[in-house]
Amino acid sequence: MKNIYFPRRKSLSRRTFLRTAGASLALPYLDAMRPAFSAESEAPQPKRMVGINVDLGFMPERFFPKQSGRDYELSPYLQPLSDLRDDFTVFSGLHHPGTGGLHAADVCFLTGATHPTRPGFKNTLSLDQRIAQEVGHLTRFPSLSLRVGPGSKSLSFTADGVPLPAIERPSDVYRLLFMNGSAEQVQNQMQRLRDGRSLMDQFGDEIQSLQSRVGNADSQRLQQYFDSLRELEKRLEIQEAWSQRSKPKVDAPMPQDNTSPGGLIPKTQMLFDMARLALETDSTRAITVLINEDFNPTVDLPGVNAPHHALTHQSSQQESADELARIETAQMNCLAKLLRELRDVKENGVSLLDQTMVLQGSNIGNAARHDGLNLPVLLAGGGFKHGSHLSFDKKNNEPLANVFVSMLQNMGIEDESFSSSAGTMRGLET
Structure with a gap:
């Protein structure tokens, strides 16, 4: 059972003034002036966002449903989320124009910046940092950037295209948040x-x-x-x-870091756990997670015998496809666990999932041929009307950034465009 925290503060009087010799200054109405359990003028529930990029993608034939609309049959990779069906929307026919299907485009997943392999490439503002510009001052950490796997890559970029360092070890995240x-x-x-x-x-x-x-x-x-x-x-x-x-106190102990090169799944799960705790304690409202397997380990799972990256290029062979499916199904199980735990946390009577948009996708549509079209994308939570497969033209894709604009507006940020977008995503409603 999760701890329930009750407010212990005394509310300020609405007639509070700042006073100095010979002068006084009336204050505007503040949250601290609201009685702890008063129903009058309750503050709006905070909105939050998690953006996850799986850099090797998912086998399209196992990720995408065959039918569109609300009555679609769950694909093999969506089966782990069957009890969450009404809590997410799956998309097909999306892309980031000009980014291509190369591994270097992983850093563009939340920016949509074009031509990442060209000399002198400079990234642009990432979705999480646009959110942090507006609400980052409300929490201890304006944003939190995480990474599964070694290296120095990040999904978070400032307006000047500067990457924000991503934390790899769950124990370091725990120390940052709670110690x-x-x-x-x-x-x-x-x-x-x-x-x-x-x-x-x-x-x-x-x-x-x-x-x-x-x-x-x-x-x-x-x-x-x-x-x-x-x-x-x-x-x-x-x-x-x-x-x-x-810093807030939590019952969860400090995680023991998994140092195995093939520890993709436990590393992912532990960082997802840290992300959930960060949201639950309102330590931040914008989190990114880059799942970086480009360094090509053999994943520690039964029945997996070949390196992960190599399997994506051999997926036309049945044995390799079966091994790859074990990895990608385990990754979807990690996402399902995160979503269930967010659903089970209540915040003023509302589930944390309803207040948190969780976007998972990839910069690669088909890793076997480095295809940048038809990116596998799923959006859960956040109060949207979910339960559908929104299917668009598989050759003339819609911009993924349209989803970003819908997410920004759901956060209360009234931007009309972002990166390659021309507006909000059709069919995605609140």
Whole structure:
């Protein structure tokens, strides 16, 4: 049974003022002014997002249903989610224009940036970071970037195309989310934050002075840079405030990291568990998980004898297809477990799954031939009207970014476009 946390704070008076000698300042209505159990003016439930990219994809013939609409028959890979049928929508006929079906496109999954293999490629803002721009200040961590597998790749990118480091070890995620430092460590962290903000102020003045001595193009570049510095200053201020507050306590023990090169499934499951705990404690509202198997291990599963990546290129052979199916079914079981556990957590009487959009897909439509069309994509939760297979033209695909716009608007962010999108996704309604 999961712990139930009850509010213990006293509410502020609606007539609270900030007072100083000879003056006073009335405050706007704050959450802290709401009585702990009052039904009056309840705050809206927070919306959240998880974006998962499985970089080797799924065998199309086992992932996609054969029928469209609500009365489709579950495909083999959707069978593990049979009890969640009304909680997810499966899509076919989606792509990211211009990204291709190469493994290098995994970093474009949540950005839609084009031509990732060209020299000088620069990524663009990722979906989770657009969400973090709007709601990241409401939680201790504006976003959380995770990765299954070694390397340095991430799904999260700033507006300048800079990747945010992804955490690989579940134990490191646990420490970040739930372990408080000593008083001295907290004080040192606060001082580092203050020093960082002081440096930003110092360089900001120099940049402003420099802007008056350069041409228009350079001035615009400097302004973008200066805007980034100001955004960093805001984040530093927020981090300093959070550093003085204790982290949430959870019953779950620190996970024991699986260090086996073939530990795809336990590693995925443990990171999914950490993601769930982060959402459950409202530590963040935007999470990404890159499942990176491009380094080609042999997955630790009964009946799997060949390296994972190699199996995707041999899936036309029955024996290889059967081995690959064991891996991909296990991956779908990991997703099903995450969705069930989110469904079982209640937040003010509403399931956490209803408040959390979970997007799982891949940058590859068919790994056997590096096809970037017809990406396997599934969206669960978030309060959408689910239960359908939304099928689009398999040759002239719809932009996957249309789903992103629907997700942004579901978060309360009224963007009309994102990356290659031309609007929201047809048939996906709330």
